[in-house]
Amino acid sequence: MRHTISILVENxxxxxxxxxxxxxxxxxxxxxxxxxETLDPSISYLTMVVDTRDEKVLEQVKxxxxxxxxxxxxxxxxxxxxIDRELMMIKVSCTAGDKAALESLAxxxxxxxxxxxxxxxxxxxxxxxxxLKKTLEEAKRFNIKELVRAGKIxxxxxxxxxxxxxx
Amino acid sequence: xKMKGADILIECLKRENIGVIFGxxxxxxxxxxxSLYDAGLKFVxxxxxxxxxxxxxxxxxxxxxxxxxxxxxxxxxxxxxxxxATAYMDSIPVVAITGQVKTSxxxxxxxxxxxxTGITRSITKHNYLVKDVKDLALIIREAFWIxxxxxxxxxxxxxxxxxxxxxxxxxxxxxxxxxxxxxxxxGHPGQVKKAAKMISSARxxxxxxxxxxxxxxxxxxxxxxxxxxxxxxxxxxxxxGGFPATHKLSLGMLGMHGTAYxxxxxxxxxxIIAVGARFDDRVTGRIxxxxxxxxxxxxxxxxxxxxxxxxxxxxxxxxxRNVLGQxxxxxxxxxxxxxxxxxxxxxxxxxxxxxxxxxxxKPQYVIEQIDAASKGKALISTEVGQxxxxxxxxxKYDYPRTFISSGGLGTMGFGFPAAMGVKVAYPERIVFDIAxxxxxxxxxxxxxxxxxxxxxxxxxxxxxxxxGMVRQWQELFYKRRYxxxxxxxxxxxxxxxxxxxxxxxxxxxxxxxxxIEKAIEIDNVVMIDFRIEPEENxxxxxxxxxxxxxxxxxxx
Numbered sequence: 001m002r003h004t005i006s007i008l009v010e011n012x013x014x015x016x017x018x019x020x021x022x023x024x025x026x027x028x029x030x031x032x033x034x035x036x037e038t039l040d041p042s043i044s045y046l047t048m049v050v051d052t053r054d055e056k057v058l059e060q061v062k063x064x065x066x067x068x069x070x071x072x073x074x075x076x077x078x079x080x081x082x083i084d085r086e087l088m089m090i091k092v093s094c095t096a097g098d099k100a101a102l103e104s105l106a107x108x109x110x111x112x113x114x115x116x117x118x119x120x121x122x123x124x125x126x127x128x129x130x131x132l133k134k135t136l137e138e139a140k141r142f143n144i145k146e147l148v149r150a151g152k153i154x155x156x157x158x159x160x161x162x163x164x165x166x167x
Numbered sequence: 168x169k170m171k172g173a174d175i176l177i178e179c180l181k182r183e184n185i186g187v188i189f190g191x192x193x194x195x196x197x198x199x200x201x202s203l204y205d206a207g208l209k210f211v212x213x214x215x216x217x218x219x220x221x222x223x224x225x226x227x228x229x230x231x232x233x234x235x236x237x238x239x240x241x242x243x244x245x246x247x248x249x250x251x252a253t254a255y256m257d258s259i260p261v262v263a264i265t266g267q268v269k270t271s272x273x274x275x276x277x278x279x280x281x282x283x284t285g286i287t288r289s290i291t292k293h294n295y296l297v298k299d300v301k302d303l304a305l306i307i308r309e310a311f312w313i314x315x316x317x318x319x320x321x322x323x324x325x326x327x328x329x330x331x332x333x334x335x336x337x338x339x340x341x342x343x344x345x346x347x348x349x350x351x352x353x354g355h356p357g358q359v360k361k362a363a364k365m366i367s368s369a370r371x372x373x374x375x376x377x378x379x380x381x382x383x384x385x386x387x388x389x390x391x392x393x394x395x396x397x398x399x400x401x402x403x404x405x406x407x408g409g410f411p412a413t414h415k416l417s418l419g420m421l422g423m424h425g426t427a428y429x430x431x432x433x434x435x436x437x438x439i440i441a442v443g444a445r446f447d448d449r450v451t452g453r454i455x456x457x458x459x460x461x462x463x464x465x466x467x468x469x470x471x472x473x474x475x476x477x478x479x480x481x482x483x484x485x486x487x488r489n490v491l492g493q494x495x496x497x498x499x500x501x502x503x504x505x506x507x508x509x510x511x512x513x514x515x516x517x518x519x520x521x522x523x524x525x526x527x528x529k530p531q532y533v534i535e536q537i538d539a540a541s542k543g544k545a546l547i548s549t550e551v552g553q554x555x556x557x558x559x560x561x562x563k564y565d566y567p568r569t570f571i572s573s574g575g576l577g578t579m580g581f582g583f584p585a586a587m588g589v590k591v592a593y594p595e596r597i598v599f600d601i602a603x604x605x606x607x608x609x610x611x612x613x614x615x616x617x618x619x620x621x622x623x624x625x626x627x628x629x630x631x632x633x634x635g636m637v638r639q640w641q642e643l644f645y646k647r648r649y650x651x652x653x654x655x656x657x658x659x660x661x662x663x664x665x666x667x668x669x670x671x672x673x674x675x676x677x678x679x680x681x682x683i684e685k686a687i688e689i690d691n692v693v694m695i696d697f698r699i700e701p702e703e704n705x706x707x708x709x710x711x712x713x714x715x716x717x718x719x720x721x722x723x
Contacts, residue, residue, distance in 0.1 A: 010347060014284060014296070021288055063471035069293040069313060072347040 002031070002051050003058060004084060004154050007065060008072040011037060011044040015070045022064050023050060026057060032086075034151030043072065047084075047153045077154050084154040088132050089114075090123045092142035102142065109135045120145065172300040173198035173331040176264065177206045179307040182339060185235050187211060187226065187591050189219035193239020194279060195266030198331035211591060211620055214612040216243050218584035220250020221610070223261045224321075225548060225588030228571045231384070233260040233314050234588060240266045241279030244325070245286065249578060252290040254321040256575025257405060258382060260314040261321040262307075263291075269329045270298065283325045292320030300333040305340045312343040317350030318469040319382060350468060354483035354490035362440075362464045362481045363497035369438035369462075371507040372398040375421065378405030378574065379443015379467060379487045386410065386567045388491035389442060395495065397504040399511055401429040403444050404559055407570040412563040418511070419520070422450040423709045424556045427518035430707075430715040432511060433458050441465045443487040446476040447575070452715035466490045518707075520560065527700040528676050530554070530629045533683075534561035537599055537627060540683040545597040546589050548572065550582040550606030552636035554629045556705040558601040580609025586624045587617060597625065597687055604630040604656050614666035617692040625686045626694045628659060631701045639704045643719070659696040668692035 009015045016035065023030055031049040038045045052058040065074045077084075094102050094116075102121060106113050111125040125135050132149070170178065176199060180188070187209040192200045203210055213219040216238040223234030238247050244265040254261040268277040284294045293313050295306045303326070310322040366372060380389050380402075386409050393400050393416050400410045401418040410417055421429035430452075433439065439461045444450070451457045454476060465472075465479040466487055473482040483490050522531045534557050537545065543563055548571035549555040555572055564570050571589055573581040586600040600607075607628055617624055629635075638652040660670030669691045673682045679697065686693040706720030 014288075017285070018288060025289060060471065060475060067469070067471055069345065069348050 001055070001078070002049055004077040004082070004152065005048050005050065005062070006075045006077065006154055007046040007048070008038070009044050009046055010070040010072065011042050012070060015044070015068075016046075018068050018070065019046070019065060022061050022068075026061065028052065028061070032151040034153050047151065049152055075156070077156065081157045082154050083157060084128055084152050085126055086129065086132055086152050087150040088125045088136070089148045090125070090136070090139050090144055091120055091146040092123065092139065092144055093119050094121050094142060095119060098142065105138060109138075111135070168337055169334045170337040171198065171202070171331070172303055172326065172333050172335075173202040175300070175303050175335075175337050176307060176326070176331070177202045177208065178337065179304055179339075180208065180235065181206075183233075183307070183311045185233070186230070188235045188237050189213055189222040189226075189588065190237030191216050191219055191239070191243060193243045193266065195240035195268060195328045196237065196243075196331070198328065199237065199264070199266065199326075209591075211587070211616065211622075213584065213616050215610065216246035217249050217580070218587070218610050218613045218616065220247045220261065220263065221253065221578075221581050221584035222588035222591070223263070224250060224254045224259050224581075225571055225585030226592050227254070227259050227261055227588075228585070229546060229568050229589040229592045231382075231568065233262050233311055235262050235264070237264045238266070239279065240268055240283070241281045243279075244283040245281055247323075248287060248290060251287055251321045251323065253573050253576045253578045253581055255290045255292065257378060257573065258319050259321065260319040262310050262314050263321060263323040265323060265325050266331070267296065267325045267327040270327045271329070273327065283323065287323050290321070291323050294323040294325065296325045297327065297330050300330050300335045303330065304338060308340045308343050309345065312345075313348065317348070351470070351484045352486045352489055354466065354485040354493050356493070358481055358483045359490070359493045359497050362483060363494060363499065365438060365462060365464060365481060366396055366440065366494075366498060367500045367502060369502045370504070371436045372396060372438040372440060372502060372504065373432050373436040373461075374398050374400040375433070375439050375441045375444055376400060376402040376406040376409045377442065377444025378403065380406055380409035381443075381567045383443065383468070383487040383489075384567070385442065385488035385491050388488055388495065390414070391495060392440075392491055395498065396501045397508065398440070398502075399432060399508065401425070401432060403447070403450055403574070404572060405574040406444060407559060407572075408564040408567040411565040413565055420559055422447075422715065423452070423711075424560065424705050424707065425715070426520055427707050427718055428511060428514035430709070430718060431514050431518075433461075434714070434716045435510070436461045439463045441467075442491065443467060445469075445472045448476070451476060452709050452713055452717075456714045525700060528673065528679060528697055530557045530631075530697070530699045530703055531561045532676065533627060533629060533679055533697050533699065534558055534601065536680045536683055537601075538562045540680060540687060541597050541599070545569075545599050546571065546593060548582040548586040548589060548598070548600045550600070550602045551577045551579045552603050552606060552634065553631075553639065553703075553705050554601050554603040554606065554635070556636075557629065560705075579606040583607060583610050583624070583626060584613050586626075587613060587622050590622045590624050600624055600626045602626055602628045603635055604628055604632065604654055604659075605634040608656075611662070614663065614668050614692065614694070618667040623690065623692050626692075627683075628694065628696050629699050630656065630659070630696050631699050631703065632656065633701060635703075636705070638702070642702070642704070643708075644710070659694055663692070663694035666692075668694055670694050670696065672696045672698070674698045
């Protein structure tokens with residue numbers, strides 16, 4: 001089962017390696033990862049997606065993540081209401097004739113053609129996994145030259161905010 | 168006042184009130200050693216960095232205060248790793264200081280460079296690379312704080328040589344506040360209430376005590392609880408000394424080489440009160456049939472230990488001493504355990520701890536005689552293997568911090584350097600390292616450290632000419648195919664003498680006690696070579712993966 005986990009950490013060197021180490025030591029792959037500063041620049045927000053067949057092992061990993069000195073909070077979104085987004089950039093080759101078709105499709109996707117030079121255009125799309133999957137299918141009618149996706153980011157809905165470690 | 172990084176480090180160590188540093192010099196720690204030259208801090212020069220780490224660990228286990236070791240970059244630091252992993256597995260507060268190559272050379276494959284924070288990430292509670300001398304004082308303060316609070320553990324501080332030389336204003340941080348590190352110290356009151364109620368209604372309660380009892384100094388509270396509710400107490404290897412072995416409620420150690428009656432008690436109990444223990448596989452045996460009729464109350468400072476191996480009914484996260492205190496206050500009525508204690512007495516008579524005499528020296532007898540000759544007051548460290556199990560089974564430990572042994576990692580070569588750390592902490596006490604002929608050779612170079620610093624440790628080698636525990640498994644489970652377990656050993660008596668220590672060889676039973684008494688009397692390091700029964704086994708024994716009441720050997 002796929003789990004989306006968010007972790008608030010001290011914004012210091014070495015923290016990511018500690019977190020990644022807990023997964024790699026168990027032979028777990030991290031499917032996606034996104035890290036960036038928060039409003040408070042001394043804290044980073046990290047969202048990761050991991051796949052596990054053994055829920056007990058993941059439970060153990062989460063407890064151990066919490067034990068890391070530089071980890072402030074660990075939240076598993078799996079059984080919570082949350083919104084997640086990914087960013088995808090697609091570079092397609094397009095001739096002058098394709099351009100109108102591409103632009104109308106981009107509009108349908110709620111995407112933007114951010115860059116167009118010569119025979120290539122770059123389209124950027126933000127959405128959840130389902131939307132990106134559909135978009136990608138449709139985009140395949142153009143000649144896709146390159147695809148880049150950012151790691152998923154997630155945020156709980158409502159009042160739920162990450163609590164810091166209990167005193 | 169402006170100070171150099173190396174001087175700041177030494178000043179911080181003094182303010183942390185450390186008793187001693189165990190270490191070894193090298194290129195990347197020259198500024199630190201220069202500061203040490205006239206610092207007035209006790210320093211013990213070991214002959215191998217691994218021994219420095221184990222000695223710091225032994226010091227910490229014996230005193231409860233953080234042990235400190237110091238090594239240079241690269242090979243110096245990598246030699247510390249076994250010691251750090253040992254301390255990590257057993258939750259021992261150790262602060263390791265390592266030199267690192269110049270900041271500008273890090274990552275360049277410089278001479279004696281190793282990514283030490285990378286290498287030690289999974290075997291330390293936390294580690295630091297100091298990039299700026301201005302951070303040094305706070306980092307040292309945090310290192311000691313993290314090492315010795317919560318579930319303790321080793322912390323490593325890697326200091327590049329240029330940071331040791333840089334100057335800055337020295338500011339001693341009076342307080343440490345780490346927002347992301349706040350160990351839970353007291354049990355949840357609701358949980359404590361529930362636990363007290365569950366204890367009151369139990370009929371066959373059993374206390375299972377681990378290393379957390381020693382760490383938190385909960386031995387008095389543990390004894391009070393046991394006596395109040397009249398419950399028998401069994402303990403893990405790490406819990407030895409947490410409850411008096413000579414107490415009438417004591418069941419001895421449980422698990423793979425535990426007493427038969429302790430293991431039967433686990434299987435028959437209706438309530439297990441686990442205190443500072445983590446249900447290790449060597450304790451539980453086959454996990455799905457462990458304690459089938461028992462509810463489990465689990466007190467532990469580490470939330471990650473709760474329900475890790477065994478499903479727990481009432482977890483209480485907190486310091487063992489605090490939580491036991493809360494529990495004692497909350498206990499209104501106590502269970503009637505008369506029948507249960509009678510059953511246990513029956514098992515004690517039916518399955519006593521025994522060994523068969525033969526014409527040769529029995530290792531169990533040697534341990535009993537060390538106990539008798541030291542009147543049970545010696546501080547015992549062990550190596551790993553049969554020697555460790557015999558030392559755990561046959562010496563009666565009545566006090567905490569008197570049994571010093573590598574439990575989790577099972578590190579051969581630990582006992583002797585650890586004994587050094589113990590003896591430095593308590594120079595007036597009798598300190599014995601119970602060793603095997605295999606293990607002792609893994610850090611035997613420390614004879615030089617002991618002799619030159621007058622650290623008069625006594626070493627009892629239970630010499631059977633084998634890597635005994637592996638041989639035992641080969642005998643029992645691999646059709647006696649003794650693959651690479653027989654040892655051709657040096658003459659240990661001559662070897663001891665060549666280092667300036669005393670050596671005694673014992674080949675007959677009647678020589679055992681006089682040799683031990685002589686060793687205690689001699690004002691020197693003494694190595695006794697006990698030529699024991701070569702194929703003696705440690706019994707009882709639960710084969711790996713079996714239920715813990717399925718014991719073989721002994722009377723079980």
